[in-house]
Amino acid sequence: MSVAIAKTQEIIDDILKVYPEKTRKKRALHIKPNDTSGGCPVKSNMKSIPGVMTARGCAYAGSKGVVWGPVKDMVHLSHGPVGCGHYSWATRRNLASGKPGVDNFVPFHFTSDFQERDIVYGGDKRLETILREIKTLFPLAKGITIQSECPIGLIGDDIEAVAKKMTKEMGIPIVPVRCEGFRGVSQSLGHHIANDSIRDHVLGKKKLEEKTPYDVALIGDYNIGGDAWAVKELLEEIGYRVVSIWSGDGTLDGLSVTPDVKLNIIHCYRSMNYICRHMEEKYGIPWMEVNFFGPSKIKASLRKLAERFDDSIKEKTEEVIKRHESEMQKVIDKYRSRLEGKKIMLYVGGLRPRHTIGAFEDLGMEIIGAGYEFGHSDDYTRTYPMLKEGVVLFDDVTHYEFEELVKKLKPDLVASGIKEKYVFQKMGLPFRQMHSWDYSGPYHGWKGFSIFARDMDMAINSPTWGLINPPWKE
Amino acid sequence: MSCTEIMEWVNTKEYQELNFKREALVINPPKACQPLGAIFCAAGFEGTLPFVHGSQGCAAYFRNNLSRHFREPFSAVSTSMTEDAAVFGGMNNLIEGLQNSYSIYKPKVIAISTSCMAEVIGDDLNSFILKARELNVIPKDIPIPFAHTPSFVGSHINGYDNMLKAILLNLTDGKKGSKNNKINIIPGFDPYVANIREIKRMLNLMGVEYTVLSDNSDVLDSPQNGNFEMYPGGTKLEDTADSINGIATIGLQKFSTMQTIKFIQESFGHEGLSIYPPIGIKATDGFLMKIKKLTGRTIPEELEIERGRAVDAATDAHQYIHGKRFAVFGDPDEVFGIVNFLLEMGGEPVHILTATGTKQFGEEMKVLLGSSPYGKLANLYTGKDLWHLRSLLMTEPVDMLIGDSHGKWAARDAGIPLLRIGYPIFDRVNLHRYPTIGYQGVINLITWIANTFIDEVDRKSDDAHFELLR
Numbered sequence: 001m002s003v004a005i006a007k008t009q010e011i012i013d014d015i016l017k018v019y020p021e022k023t024r025k026k027r028a029l030h031i032k033p034n035d036t037s038g039g040c041p042v043k044s045n046m047k048s049i050p051g052v053m054t055a056r057g058c059a060y061a062g063s064k065g066v067v068w069g070p071v072k073d074m075v076h077l078s079h080g081p082v083g084c085g086h087y088s089w090a091t092r093r094n095l096a097s098g099k100p101g102v103d104n105f106v107p108f109h110f111t112s113d114f115q116e117r118d119i120v121y122g123g124d125k126r127l128e129t130i131l132r133e134i135k136t137l138f139p140l141a142k143g144i145t146i147q148s149e150c151p152i153g154l155i156g157d158d159i160e161a162v163a164k165k166m167t168k169e170m171g172i173p174i175v176p177v178r179c180e181g182f183r184g185v186s187q188s189l190g191h192h193i194a195n196d197s198i199r200d201h202v203l204g205k206k207k208l209e210e211k212t213p214y215d216v217a218l219i220g221d222y223n224i225g226g227d228a229w230a231v232k233e234l235l236e237e238i239g240y241r242v243v244s245i246w247s248g249d250g251t252l253d254g255l256s257v258t259p260d261v262k263l264n265i266i267h268c269y270r271s272m273n274y275i276c277r278h279m280e281e282k283y284g285i286p287w288m289e290v291n292f293f294g295p296s297k298i299k300a301s302l303r304k305l306a307e308r309f310d311d312s313i314k315e316k317t318e319e320v321i322k323r324h325e326s327e328m329q330k331v332i333d334k335y336r337s338r339l340e341g342k343k344i345m346l347y348v349g350g351l352r353p354r355h356t357i358g359a360f361e362d363l364g365m366e367i368i369g370a371g372y373e374f375g376h377s378d379d380y381t382r383t384y385p386m387l388k389e390g391v392v393l394f395d396d397v398t399h400y401e402f403e404e405l406v407k408k409l410k411p412d413l414v415a416s417g418i419k420e421k422y423v424f425q426k427m428g429l430p431f432r433q434m435h436s437w438d439y440s441g442p443y444h445g446w447k448g449f450s451i452f453a454r455d456m457d458m459a460i461n462s463p464t465w466g467l468i469n470p471p472w473k474e
Numbered sequence: 475m476s477c478t479e480i481m482e483w484v485n486t487k488e489y490q491e492l493n494f495k496r497e498a499l500v501i502n503p504p505k506a507c508q509p510l511g512a513i514f515c516a517a518g519f520e521g522t523l524p525f526v527h528g529s530q531g532c533a534a535y536f537r538n539n540l541s542r543h544f545r546e547p548f549s550a551v552s553t554s555m556t557e558d559a560a561v562f563g564g565m566n567n568l569i570e571g572l573q574n575s576y577s578i579y580k581p582k583v584i585a586i587s588t589s590c591m592a593e594v595i596g597d598d599l600n601s602f603i604l605k606a607r608e609l610n611v612i613p614k615d616i617p618i619p620f621a622h623t624p625s626f627v628g629s630h631i632n633g634y635d636n637m638l639k640a641i642l643l644n645l646t647d648g649k650k651g652s653k654n655n656k657i658n659i660i661p662g663f664d665p666y667v668a669n670i671r672e673i674k675r676m677l678n679l680m681g682v683e684y685t686v687l688s689d690n691s692d693v694l695d696s697p698q699n700g701n702f703e704m705y706p707g708g709t710k711l712e713d714t715a716d717s718i719n720g721i722a723t724i725g726l727q728k729f730s731t732m733q734t735i736k737f738i739q740e741s742f743g744h745e746g747l748s749i750y751p752p753i754g755i756k757a758t759d760g761f762l763m764k765i766k767k768l769t770g771r772t773i774p775e776e777l778e779i780e781r782g783r784a785v786d787a788a789t790d791a792h793q794y795i796h797g798k799r800f801a802v803f804g805d806p807d808e809v810f811g812i813v814n815f816l817l818e819m820g821g822e823p824v825h826i827l828t829a830t831g832t833k834q835f836g837e838e839m840k841v842l843l844g845s846s847p848y849g850k851l852a853n854l855y856t857g858k859d860l861w862h863l864r865s866l867l868m869t870e871p872v873d874m875l876i877g878d879s880h881g882k883w884a885a886r887d888a889g890i891p892l893l894r895i896g897y898p899i900f901d902r903v904n905l906h907r908y909p910t911i912g913y914q915g916v917i918n919l920i921t922w923i924a925n926t927f928i929d930e931v932d933r934k935s936d937d938a939h940f941e942l943l944r
């Protein structure tokens with residue numbers, strides 16, 4: 001065991017002491033010093049322990065909130081009581097073009113608002129009425145998804161039968177999604193279930209009318225603060241044709257024609273690798289993981305992509321990289337001296353704890369801890385080599401553990417979610433929300449990097465941190 | 475129909491009729507679910523850990539939601555029930571959850587509410603808690619109030635009510651003793667921390683002794699001093715226990731305190747009543763007079779001067795509000811308060827909409843509107859949503875929409891400003907730090923409403939009409 005590993009392990013052991021024995025043993029599997037040899041892997045994708053204060057959400061959040069919600073020309077019905085849909089109502093910043101309520105339903109909360117009678121007698125009858133009412137009031141809705149909340153699976157409603165019947169009656173696809181929150185251990189299973197429902201009800205139902213050799217789909221970009229638009233612009237500058245985005249600013253037709261593309265470019269691996277694997281198996285479409293955070297990773301990703309295409313794309317790629325080089329260097333020149341050596345701790349969903357590392361490094365910052373809310377072992381395997389030996393890795397970290405780790409390791413910035421934000425800010429620590437870009441963005445693409453750099457600088461170097469201690473206390 | 479045709483069509487009377495014919499579909503309802511209100515209430519007590527029994531996604535959503543509105547940490551645990559709990563029940567999750575949360579977060583009280591899953595499978599909280607105590611996984615004497623808070627009944631305001639009742643039931647049990655001299659104040663589901671502070675300030679000026687039951691003003695507005703505290707305030711447990719010996723209890727909202735007030739009337743042996751929130755001059759007058767009557771204290775000159783200043787603000791600014799047409803939506807109590815305030819300013823509520831709302835609410839609103847010549851135009855819609863409201867705004871336009879942040883799309887489509895009042899407010903900072911109640915609240919409301927109208931005039935004026943004086 002290296003010194004770095006031993007030192008981190010000591011800190012971890014100390015933190016875990018507070019737990020009852022059974023809990024301590026379980027949690028110990030999830031917090032580990034990074035062993036670059038991969039020798040001591042972090043356990044992941046396991047049940048959260050009751051009472052510890054996990055940040056995780058549920059399968060419904062993974063399906064309605066992440067995968068389906070951004071598909072803009074469909075109505076996504078939160079089926080069950082009012083709450084789940086209320087909290088996920090327009091809170092994920094999936095930007096979408098189009099007129100809300102006419103041909104864009106992203107900023108809406110459609111719910112069946114279950115009452116006691118629905119729990120007792122079942123909601124299938126009302127569901128039919130609801131679907132008809134949607135069709136009447138929103139004639140441009142291209143389809144409807146039924147996003148099941150916890151009670152649906154418990155009361156034995158047959159939403160599949162209703163969906164089948166109503167698809168026939170209404171002539172638009174009605175997609176039942178069994179993403180009840182109690183399924184699985186986190187949002188992650190919801191991603192998978194949603195992927196499968198697209199596969200079963202949407203994929204390949206339409207053909208791409210005109211094909212070109214440069215047709216690609218951008219998979220797993222949810223257009224948070226305009227991310228997908230920044231990536232689309234970047235790819236199109238090179239000569240790719242982005243036929244479909246999964247699912248930021250997405251459309252039903254865009255999803256269905258995807259099997260006609262030449263390559264699937266996947267950004268959020270965690271939430272959409274399933275559909276890529278399926279398209280590879282069934283349609284022989286290759287897929288490639290890319291990273292559009294920060295110039296180093298963007299360049300590497302573009303070159304890797306170009307390998308799959310002809311010389312014109314390869315040339316164009318170099319040209320475009322060159323074109324943006326000076327603009328990126330300007331960003332680095334402006335911010336790097338202000339951020340050099342700053343230490344970061346990252347705790348996000350299933351992708352960003354590794355994908356943003358390069359962007360931080362481009363600015364001279366160092367990751368001293370990283371964790372996933374709902375990563376799997378393949379996410380961790382991809383992460384080990386990106387971090388120094390001994391860096392602490394934490395899976396489904398509890399509120400208590402995170403707070404203690406931060407106190408001991410003293411990062412200069414914590415990058416995580418809304419539930420964590422004010423905890424660490426109260427500790428006097430700079431913080432950025434990394435799910436919502438703290439209401440900023442885009443962070444993807446060339447454009448995104450300059451915003452990312454500005455935001456990190458703003459957080460770390462804000463003069464407001466210097467106001468905390470009253471002068472009479474110094 | 476093409477896209478442009480539909481864009482027009484959704485603004486028509488014809489569309490409105492179809493829209494109001496809806497029987498089952500609900501679109502953009504301005505209400506959250508019970509457990510959110512329950513944990514909001516629980517957080518208002520000293521050292522109390524809100525504990526949600528059910529699947530974990532709900533608790534994550536509640537915490538997100540509350541943190542976004544207050545821009546503060548919000549701690550709550552869940553029992554992370556999954557598929558096996560659906561089959562075997564959630565007892566093991568609850569017991570393990572109690573043991574873990576106690577050892578990590580050392581609460582003085584654990585306040586349990588339920589999310590849908592636990593309610594649908596019918597978990598018996600009481601027996602599970604007894605079992606946990608039997609197994610010695612938590613200290614014998616730690617209070618564990620619990621409330622069933624099914625989300626398929628009512629909304630967040632009922633969750634608040636159920637939790638508060640449960641906490642009082644638990645903490646006052648066996649505490650009946652000699653009378654103290656205090657009056658108990660229940661703020662209700664009030665998203666303005668400054669309102670609790672304002673109530674306390676007014677009571678202090680009157681020299682009234684009081685206990686605010688569920689005082690989350692310090693919990694949801696803690697100072698930035700370089701330390702994170704998990705339990706930064708709340709009603710003292712001793713004071714809570716002693717509330718049973720107070721001289722009276724008054725709820726500052728009616729519909730988020732119904733069960734609690736009923737419980738108090740039955741078991742505290744003192745007067746328990748609830749009023750609409752003291753929003754506006756007359757409602758504040760009424761509140762102070764009520765306190766005067768209950769406690770025998772006089773209303774000091776200081777408050778009278780304050781009142782005079784608020785009335786001065788009203789007379790100074792009446793011209794910006796008088797005759798303006800308003801649409802108001804939100805929780806029944808707050809909507810009632812705002813409508814009352816508009817009427818006394820000469821503003822004309824036109825559309826009044828709530829997602830919940832009982833028959834009693836409808837009747838009392840009717841009386842209120844009937845009491846003022848400015849209430850003539852108003853229509854009340856209960857059990858409706860913001861898509862209904864959008865239709866109303868398009869076919870019968872108003873000058874301003876008042877409600878929470880979710881109203882921003884309807885307001886934008888109607889080309890009118892949204893004045894953000896209520897819960898949640900996600901897209902403006904610090905509003906919860908300004909009171910909407912009391913005489914100070916009157917000044918704030920007038921300032922916000924009048925200045926918003928004036929801003930609109932400035933923004934919309936051409937060069938010729940762009941003036942210094944407004």
Ligand code: SF4
Nearest residue numbers: 083084532589590625
């Ligand atoms: S499952 Fe029930 S308790 Fe949970 S968020 Fe949804 S409505 Fe609320």
Ligand code: SF4
Nearest residue numbers: 268270271349350351
């Ligand atoms: S980036 Fe993270 S939060 Fe976003 S979808 Fe992927 S895993 Fe989820």
